[in-house]
Amino acid sequence: MIRRTPRTHGEILAAAARRFAVTGYKGTSLQDIAREVGCSKAAVLYHFAGKEALLAELMAGPISVLCELDERISALTGAAAQRVAAEGFVDLAVRFRGEIALLRGEFPELLAQPAFAHIQRISERLIEAMTGPDGGQDARVAALVLLAGIAEGCGAFADIPDEELRPALLAVAQRVLVTAAPPPPRPTLDHQHQD
Known part of the structure; x- marks a missing residue:
């Protein structure tokens, strides 16, 4: 026995x-x-x-933290949702970089497994939070590349201490998300004047 x-x-x-x-x-x-x-x-x-x-x-630890992040962003919109999603994902990736490194190159196949199906839905909501409701295709692509890059970066830069890696990833996230955000609407000028 x-x-x-x-x-x-x-x-x-x-x-x-x-x-x-x-x-x-x-x-x-x-x-x-x-x-x-x-x-x-x-x-x-x-x-x-x-x-x-x-x-x-x-993966229980990272998945639990990812679900908590999903709950936090579900109550937010706009810039607040974008900031919390980016910061939360960076924190998760840095904290669990060993676990995430186990899956390098195999995320799409693993997400197709029934036990991880909810992770795909959470990923979609993270992307939506990062792009906002009016985010176009460019913003969506940028958010997806950012998420994948953060996950990959945490595994690739194992020699960089957490306290140095986190701010570097947050700086990249901010640049990517600001660049991908749709420009604010320009004010229109009314050229019709009344005499």
Whole structure:
């Protein structure tokens, strides 16, 4: 009989994180994880229903914070929504850069899995908050590239301390979002004069 212990559970989770970081989620099998822990595949399945369950537990922290961010921006509009969305996503990406790095290059495929379907909807709302209700295609593209770039940047710049990376990412976000924002309407001049 396999004993379910917190130590074994944690070891399997840590091994999964290491394997995902090296060979990617798609390139890692349950057998690879079991081999790294020194247990059987059945032992891994005793602790986790499958590879998706492992990933869901590894991503539980970032997903929880992302859901909280979604709640915060749902009550905001305009510049306030844009600011909170950008700052909140930068904070999340910096705080959980290790977890996000596990998924580099595999986000679209992973978002298609049922356990992560709500993340796609939250991403859409983040983009909408960053572009505003009148944001056109250019603003939407800029917001999407910004989100992807922030996530990628946090993994790529692992050697930069959080206290330096966060302001750098926020500065980039501000420049991108200001550039992508539609210009304010120009006042019209009434050239008709009455004599």
